[in-house]
Every structure is written in C-alpha cells, then in structure tokens.
Amino acid sequence: MVRRRQQTRTSTKENERNTGQQGLVLAHFGQISLVEDAQGEVFRCVTRKKLPRTVCGDRVLWQANNPREGVIIDVLERQTTLVRPDHNNRLRPVAANLDQIVIVIATRPSFEYGMLDRYLVAAELIGATPLIVVNKSDLLDAQSRAKLQQRLGVYQALGYALVFTSTRTTDGLKDLHRHLKSHTSILVGLSGVGKSSLVQALLPETEIRTGSLSRVTGLGRHTTTATTLYHLPDGGDLIDSPGVRDFTLWPVPVETIASGFPEFSPYLGQCRFHNCRHLSEPGCAVQDAARKGLISERRLESYHELLESMDSR
Numbered sequence: 001m002v003r004r005r006q007q008t009r010t011s012t013k014e015n016e017r018n019t020g021q022q023g024l025v026l027a028h029f030g031q032i033s034l035v036e037d038a039q040g041e042v043f044r045c046v047t048r049k050k051l052p053r054t055v056c057g058d059r060v061l062w063q064a065n066n067p068r069e070g071v072i073i074d075v076l077e078r079q080t081t082l083v084r085p086d087h088n089n090r091l092r093p094v095a096a097n098l099d100q101i102v103i104v105i106a107t108r109p110s111f112e113y114g115m116l117d118r119y120l121v122a123a124e125l126i127g128a129t130p131l132i133v134v135n136k137s138d139l140l141d142a143q144s145r146a147k148l149q150q151r152l153g154v155y156q157a158l159g160y161a162l163v164f165t166s167t168r169t170t171d172g173l174k175d176l177h178r179h180l181k182s183h184t185s186i187l188v189g190l191s192g193v194g195k196s197s198l199v200q201a202l203l204p205e206t207e208i209r210t211g212s213l214s215r216v217t218g219l220g221r222h223t224t225t226a227t228t229l230y231h232l233p234d235g236g237d238l239i240d241s242p243g244v245r246d247f248t249l250w251p252v253p254v255e256t257i258a259s260g261f262p263e264f265s266p267y268l269g270q271c272r273f274h275n276c277r278h279l280s281e282p283g284c285a286v287q288d289a290a291r292k293g294l295i296s297e298r299r300l301e302s303y304h305e306l307l308e309s310m311d312s313r
C-alpha cells in the first residue's frame with residue numbers, strides 16, 4: 001500500500017519533469033526569479049514550495065502558465081556555489097554554476113590584502129578560477145601604478161591573472177573581455193569599486209538592470225541589490241553582484257584552509273607534525289619556506305588570520 005502510493009508520487013513527479021522545460025535563473029528577488037528559456041525569452045517565475053531557494057545562475061525546470069509568467073518545478077544540481085555568511089552568520093548562496101571569480105579592487109575605495117586573499121581562498125575551495133581586476137586605473141599615476149603592480153606581482157607569480165582596467169579610459173577592457181569569454185564569471189568586491197560600471201562598459205547596448213532592482217543611496221549612487229546574470233556577445237556569462245563591506249569565508253575545517261594557498265602545496269606533508277597548523281610549531285616546512293622567502297610573509301599572515309577567524313566562530 002505504502003509502496004504503491006510512493007510509486008504514484010514518483011510517476012507524478014516524472015510527469016512534471018517531462019513537461020517542464022529547462023531554464024536559467026538570471027536574477028532572483030523576493031519570491032520572484034527571472035527565468036530565461038532556450039530562446040532567450042525571460043519569464044517571471046515563482047518557485048514551487050519545498051524547493052530550495054533559487055539563486056542567480058541556477059538551472060531549473062519550469063512551466064509557463066501564461067505568456068510572461070511561470071512556475072519553477074525543480075532546481076537542477078549545482079556544479080559550484082559561491083556562498084557568503086549573512087549578518088546572522090547564516091550561509092547564503094550568492095550564485096551558482098560559475099567557474100571564474102573576478103575579484104575587483106581599486107584604490108578608491110581602497111582594498112585590503114586580507115580580503116583579496118579570502119576571496120582567492122574561496123575561489124580555490126570551490127574550484128573556480130580567480131581573476132584579479134584593478135579597476136579605476138585612471139586614478140593611478142605611473143608611479144603608483146608601478147608600485148601596485150609590484151605588490152600584486154606575488155599573485156601573478158602564483159599564476160593568478162591580473163588586469164588593470166578603467167571604465168573611464170577603457171584601459172584594459174579588451175584584455176578583461178578576453179578573460180571572460182566562454183566562462184561564467186562573477187564580479188565580486190567592495191561596494192563602489194565599479195563592478196556594474198565594468199558590466200555596462202562591456203555591454204554598452206544592454207540596459208544594466210539597476211533601475212527597479214537598485215536603490216539610490218544617500219550618496220546618490222546606484223548600489224546593486226540583486227545578483228544578475230548577463231550574456232556576453234561572443235560567449236560567456238557575467239554575473240554582477242552587490243558589493244560587500246567585507247568578505248568572510250564560510251566555515252571550513254582548518255586543514256582545508258591551507259589548500260586554498262597554492263604556494264603551500266609543495267610543503268604540506270613535510271612538517272614534523274602531521275597535524276601541523278603552520279603557526280609556531282617546530283619543524284614546520286611552511287614557516288621555513290616563508291623564512292627563506294619562498295612564501296610571502298604577508299600571505300602566511302592572511303592564512304593565520306583565516307585560521308583565527310575559524311577558531312573564534
């Protein structure tokens with residue numbers, strides 16, 4: 001009896017699966033997701049109860065119930081998910097199915113190397129390629145640009161790509177575009193570094209969905225409030241996300257943090273203690289490497305800060 005009921009339920013679900021069509025969530029706000037069908041038409045959809053909340057980049061099965069609206073009946077498995085803890089330390093997904101994280105920094109508002117490192121670790125841990133973009137390059141004179149270039153050289157030495165851009169002078173935009181082709185990338189970083197301006201500069205024809213989805217702050221600036229996906233003309237998707245005041249890494253086991261620092265990998269397993277945390281233990285191969293200048297002291301410091309932040313949770 002019980003079994004038959006289960007079978008009936010499964011076959012109803014199968015039916016729904018068969019009648020639903022695949023779609024891509026471009027943005028999500030309140031109860032509504034903007035779902036794009038295979039032809040590029042966009043529908044306002046609600047999500048069936050009991051399903052997880054959809055996020056930008058989700059692939060879903062959905063049914064149209066009138067020319068512009070529909071219902072999401074299933075959320076397909078996510079390949080990757082970028083999450084960030086909210087004010088109450090609850091994990092909130094930001095976007096799904098991305099393969100590249102574009103960390104946008106600028107000198108105004110100025111950035112902090114610790115945050116850059118936390119974003120890089122996040123990218124490493126979810127298996128996304130990080131790209132570092134220094135926007136507002138027009139604000140840098142030759143000397144400060146060279147200095148910044150030199151300080152960021154440590155990241156290039158680790159194999160991370162670095163691009164200087166300006167939406168004012170269009171400096172570096174071609175180079176950025178080249179990196180974005182055939183990837184699903186998300187722009188992350190502090191509020192006001194110019195993420196939406198970069199999207200607008202790359203997609204001059206598109207009206208960047210800020211209007212109704214954004215609010216004008218007291219400063220008269222448009223701050224992005226909904227994570228939104230845009231298609232690039234010659235392949236690839238670009239996701240604009242709301243700026244943050246800080247980025248905290250989600251809780252991970254302390255052993256995992258070291259794997260977010262690629263330059264540690266030759267030394268992992270070489271320490272005297274197998275459970276070495278690379279803090280002040282004797283015979284630590286990671287600290288030895290830092291003393292010899294093979295690992296940047298500042299990166300090691302970021303690692304220590306991350307360990308402490310996990311301990312204090």
Ligand SMILES: Nc1nc2c(ncn2[C@@H]2O[C@H](COP(=O)(O)OP(=O)(O)OP(=O)(O)O)[C@@H](O)[C@H]2O)c(=O)[nH]1
Pocket residue numbers: 135136137138139165166167168169189190191192193194195196197198221222223224225241242243244
């Ligand atoms: N000088 C200069 N200003 C820029 C550049 N790009 C953007 N801006 C300015 O920076 C300010 C913030 O730009 P936005 O694109 O809204 O920044 P955002 O990162 O999207 O901000 P949030 O949506 O709050 O996260 C605006 O006043 C832009 O005009 C640039 O390359 N150079």
Ligand SMILES: [Mg+2]
Pocket residue numbers: 195196197222223224240241242243
């Ligand atoms: Mg924005």
Ligand SMILES: [Zn+2]
Pocket residue numbers: 271276277278279281283284285286287
């Ligand atoms: Zn060690």
